[in-house]
Amino acid sequence: MNAPVTNTVLTVPEPRKVAFAKRPYPRVKPGSVLVKTEIAALCVDDRMYTDHVHEWFDHPLHCVGHEGVGTVVEAPESQVFRPGDKVLLSHGAYCGRCFACRNGLSQAHCASLSGGERAGTSTTVPEFFVDGLAPVERKNDSQSGWAAMAEYRLADEGICTLLPDDLDFRYAIAAECSIGMAYCAQEFMEVKAGDYLLLVGSGQRQFSLSHPIVGLFRGARVIAAAPDDFQAEKVRKIGEARGGTPDLHIVDMRDPNWTQQVLDLTDGVGPDKIADFTSDRETLNTEIDLVRHDGVLYIQENLRNKHRELRIDPYAGIAEKNLKIMGTIDSRRIDRPGIIRMLRNKEVQRMWDVVVTHEFPMWEAEQAFQISATQQCGKILLYPHGLPGQEGEQAYG
Ligand SMILES: [Zn+2]
Ligand SMILES: [Zn+2]
Incomplete structure (x- = not known):
């Protein structure tokens, strides 16, 4: 099968408006992984929808979402990941050199995000965007988008965690901000x-x-x-x-x-x-x-x-x-094996089923953001390629 030509990414060009942009299909170089996002979860992203602010990001051109799970499409020269692997993507970055990376701490504290030795904070300006491109896009010479609410996502290999085959994506997504x-x-x-x-x-x-x-x-x-x-x-x-x-x-x-x-x-x-x-x-x-x-x-x-x-x-x-x-904030890299074991527990899965209150194909994300903003909901999941059984029915406007 030929690779797709474009990557559909969710954007919020102005408050209370969701739009889908077509970006070029990602180019991926060694050190990064290209993932087909199976599920992206809403975090406090509805603040982007209502107030145009989201943690580090306040620019409408930037993509939305940081919580995702998916299937590896390409992992050039990787010793760890192979096409077809199921992975959890954690937000933040991985440089391998800073205190957070060397000690298995949160990738949200990777110093590369703030361009220095010390970790930035979530209230700093999004200085790591240059010309609207995130570090992982610049590294890969790819203007494809970088965030979770997209069909495809580029990620530092170091923010990906291999998932066991017996863990459904629907439970694996709970490993992030929940x-x-x-x-x-x-x-x-x-x-x-x-x-x-x-x-x-x-x-x-x-x-x-x-x-x-x-x-x-x-x-x-x-x-x-x-x-x-x-x-x-x-x-x-x-x-x-x-x-x-x-x-x-x-x-x-x-x-x-x-x-x-x-x-x-x-x-x-x-x-x-x-x-x-x-x-x-x-x-x-x-x-x-x-x-x-x-x-x-x-x-x-x-x-x-x-x-x-x-x-x-x-x-x-x-x-x-x-x-x-x-x-x-976040979870640490050293926590992930324990988190994944916990998510394989059937009791935990039954309880998570209560927390997930809404699931939408990503093309219905506007409704998801509206519900999220009411705060009368638990976790909301988006499926960029459609709900299970809907694959191939993409309806992006
Ligand atoms: Zn680092
Ligand atoms: Zn989150």
Whole structure:
């Protein structure tokens, strides 16, 4: 079969408008891999749709999406990947030389993204785009697009992870900014069987709905403090999907007595570990009061909160309590083998089925962004080549 001539990529040329651009089919050189994207997931990409901002990117010419899984089409001179391999693509870059790359940390921290020794931050300007081209496009002399929401994607070999044949793409996609990031977070928190783990708020639901799954998988007593009916109902269904979870508890944050209910569930001492999804000042202070001494407060990003703040008396809030406060973005390279093993677990897969609320062929992405912006959804998946059974029916306008 001849290679296609073009690569259809999703763009948002102006707020509340999705357009599909035809780019040249990617050219790939050694060190990079060309992947046919089977599934791309919506992250906070709906902010691109509503506000024209997305993490590093705020330029309408740039493509959209960073979460993807797919099939290797070409991997020139690679010792690892072969055409036909199933791969997970993680966002960020891989230079192999910086601290993050040498230590198996997050590829979002690869220093090549900021052109220096130190990792950039997600709020820096997109300086790594030159003439609208991403580093991986320049490296490959290819103006083909680089992002997840496209038929084909170029990636540094180092951001790809080989997937086992028995893991469906639909479960593998959870390895990125949902179950994968929750796994990394709970590795940092050292959540173990028997721990009292409190999850607070809804925030970015891809995280607040993934943490119960990971917490239950690890054998913790999971207490979800839910701020709305959607969250409470989804968490309840996650427990149901697992097939009986006596140690999953849901507390309604609208009840002024909710913190007392948490104390009742934690022997009056407070949770061992708390994961916060709100980034809200008042809620964070409530959590610092609630967590037991020598405990852990973990902060999962909430980009939906534009007034993120943590204000604290370092003595009374941290030192006097022997408290650890921590956070992460992304997952680390060293976490991926564990994440992939977890995603092969049938209980985890049943729970993930609850988190995935919508699936669309990519040509219906406008609807996907609209639903995502309502935040009344779990994870939304896009299929650039059509839903299973729709292959060959591409309907890009
Ligand atoms: Zn690097
Ligand atoms: Zn993401």
